[in-house]
Amino acid sequence: MCTSCAAWDGRDCSRSRRGRGGCRPSLEGSLRRLGTDHVDLYWLHVWDDITPAEEVLQGMADLVRVGKVRYHGLCNTPAWFTVQVATLAHAHGLPAPVALQMEYSLVSRDIEREHVRAARELGLGIVPWSPLAVGFLNGKYNRDQSPAADAGRLAQASTPSSSAHARPTSWRRTWPRPTTASPTMPRAGSTRSVHPSSATPTGSSPVR
Template sequence: MELRQLGRTGLRVSALGLGTMTWARDTDELDAAEQLTDFVDAGGTLVDTAASYAGGDAESLLGTLLGSRVDRRDLHLCTKAGVRHTSSGPMVDASRGALLDSLDESLARLGTDHVDLFLVHAPDAGTPFTETVSALRQAVTSGRTRYVGLSNHPAWATAQAATLLAGTDDVGLAAVELEYSLLQRGVDREVVPAAQALGLGLLAWSPLGRGVLTGKYRRALPADSRGASPHLAGFVEPYLDHASSGIVEAVVTAAEGLGRAPLDVALAWLLGRPTVASAIVGARTPAQLRASLDAAELVLPEAVRTALDDVSDVETGYPERW
């Protein structure tokens, strides 16, 4: 699998990343172990997790597999902090104490003394952004992480964090992680141009449009799909609308013409976008992951890429476009 430079850093990550959001919940230990083994055997290096995934159990499961299934040195671990689940629902807390405490707990669950990339999971309006950024600096200077970044933040916050981190200690902002696919191109308005200007790597989560770009929802709602799952139905539902349907049909048509699967086309389109360092594939089963791994080497013909660009184009205007 191709290794790509993460922005202007010296870190090179696999073009496909392994997402673990379903681990320890919908994906059990046996399937997780098979996924991780298949991923590494295919040349994958980047594994993406978070303190909030399955209440920390996803990290714990990954930690049990490090050493027993794969060598920690063969992986680049990315984890996120700043969102925790309470009895009243998810709570965002990107204060210095919350971020650093969460990182220490993540390291303990993962059984390692550092992660390769540490991200703030979501914006926190209740914490001064300077405090959040100072925690990122401390995470690097203390050796807990090699690189830092933001997840799900707007472009203005990305630019502010990059400015605040710029200094003599050479910490710097390395990456941003956001939802990005043919069904969700909001990042093209301002985040992608900002990442290009600032030299940041972009990690794309849900590159298959929450599973909809595989084409499996075109005719019905499969009983074993995320869309039929009690805790993930609301996650999939926004992309089961008429606008998304037209994009899915264009992907299916392109796939039929190329003799490939729709997910191959969707991933290939994304991996050809500016600043994208890795597409994080959150497969529920080993079979789903293997299907994605087969897509990593596809390069779309220019005519196909242009057609997909046009059918999925986002509306921009003032002030993005003067």
Template sequence: MSLDSYTTLGNSGLRVSPFSLGTMTFGEDWGWGTSVADAEAILARYIEEGGNFVDTANVYTYGHSEKIIGDYVAGRSGLRDRLVLATKFFCNLYRNDPNGGGASRKAIIAQAEQSLRRMNTDYIDLYWLHNFDAFTPVEETMRALDDLVTSGKVRYIGFSDTPAWATAQAHTIAQFRGWAPLVALQLNYSLLERTVEGELMPMAQQLGMGVTPWSPLAGGALSGKYTRQDVGRTDADRGWMVSGYLADKTFDIVDELRKIAAELNTTPAAVALAWVQGRPGVTSTIIGARRLSQLEDNLKALELQLAPEHIAALDGLSTPTLNFPAHINGQSAANLAHAGATVNGQATEPIYFAPETDAQRY
């Protein structure tokens, strides 16, 4: 597989690369990140390798990320229409403006106009709700997004980091009213964050939403650069975004990643990325890089084909305890095995069945 192995995003005709370029690190405005020159070099290499899916947000480096992308694309004739540019709304960049963020009609339209200006473009290919807004009626949000699609300023819409029930509600309302549907879901998904497998991933598969995982390396905790021996002696580049992961469970997984990487002559990061990209329902994994060398290392994951035993070993170390109703649904699925059914290709033992034969049923 390569970056130009394009696939459609959810139940849409939009074709995207299997790895999306995440640009949260573009700009040094947060005290860490990538210079403009290095960001442009990363963009250039990603596009050169066939990548077409670039993901940003209005809040990334206070809007500088969007501007870096916009300046780069605007200076290259014909490039804009060949790229799928995705950005997000919700976060408020204006301290004294109560309507500067969120998912109200006023906020959505204003944020879209600001992103269009920063990216120097007249349309956004994929516009994400960045976080759940519990204070705005979902009908207001979806109608405003549909108006942006109808106007031509947005092509497709998706939700990021929103509960399954709220996402399903929004999608169903849009379908019933003939509004633009949700075609994609952006989730925090990695070997260290698998709780989305309880409801969000099954929902996305059932409703035709392509999944684009973010932080597949848990901020770098799964890259292999952090070890048990270094705990407390090495500061994580992203502070609390990484340090909270640096515990025994993480190091157990990293040890297995190192073992598999040695077998396959690759890196622990590439193995972790290959695991995420191979999960059911995943369309395009978002990879980030602060240096060109990091991008090149991450792209090696596209060349990997993990063996079933590799996947099983990683699954065994990372499978989460999922909330209700995941457990009881698993029991129900297991009972289907009594009639010859399988669950994810695996036959399982039934939980309960009456001991009598078919002929003795009441």
């Protein structure tokens, strides 16, 4: 049985739950809902980019020590942060993460650059999420059919949103177009201004 630390909402840094005691309330709520006194695997779901690795590790180690968590893992964390947490655990004799959960599919293989090798060296298991690319690989979407409004994450990413942060549908037409009155820049060693389009590197000819 596994669960994860509640996600940070991305708006208020003070509400981050990745600190030493931050994940405990989230875990207590999960245990209450699951009707158990411990979980086998507890994920740190998405690092907040703020909490130091030492504090994250100590918080997870505390939960393991009191018996509420047997093992802990990292989810969607940068490779360097994963290595830092694991290295600190081994150096200080603390419970180290045992698994790494990352997006991995035939169309999303970014983890092969660093995460796979890091996991192999550190002895971490890799648990892929979205192996079918939110339905893209099993034929849920095609070129001639727009995804339905409730067809999952891919549909939400491809349809306009009513949120204040949504990108306008005509965003490609909202960029300012260049005008004839372009700024000028001085040529090195000269006080005369030169139009950017006429500046040519020394020893080369303009591209025709």
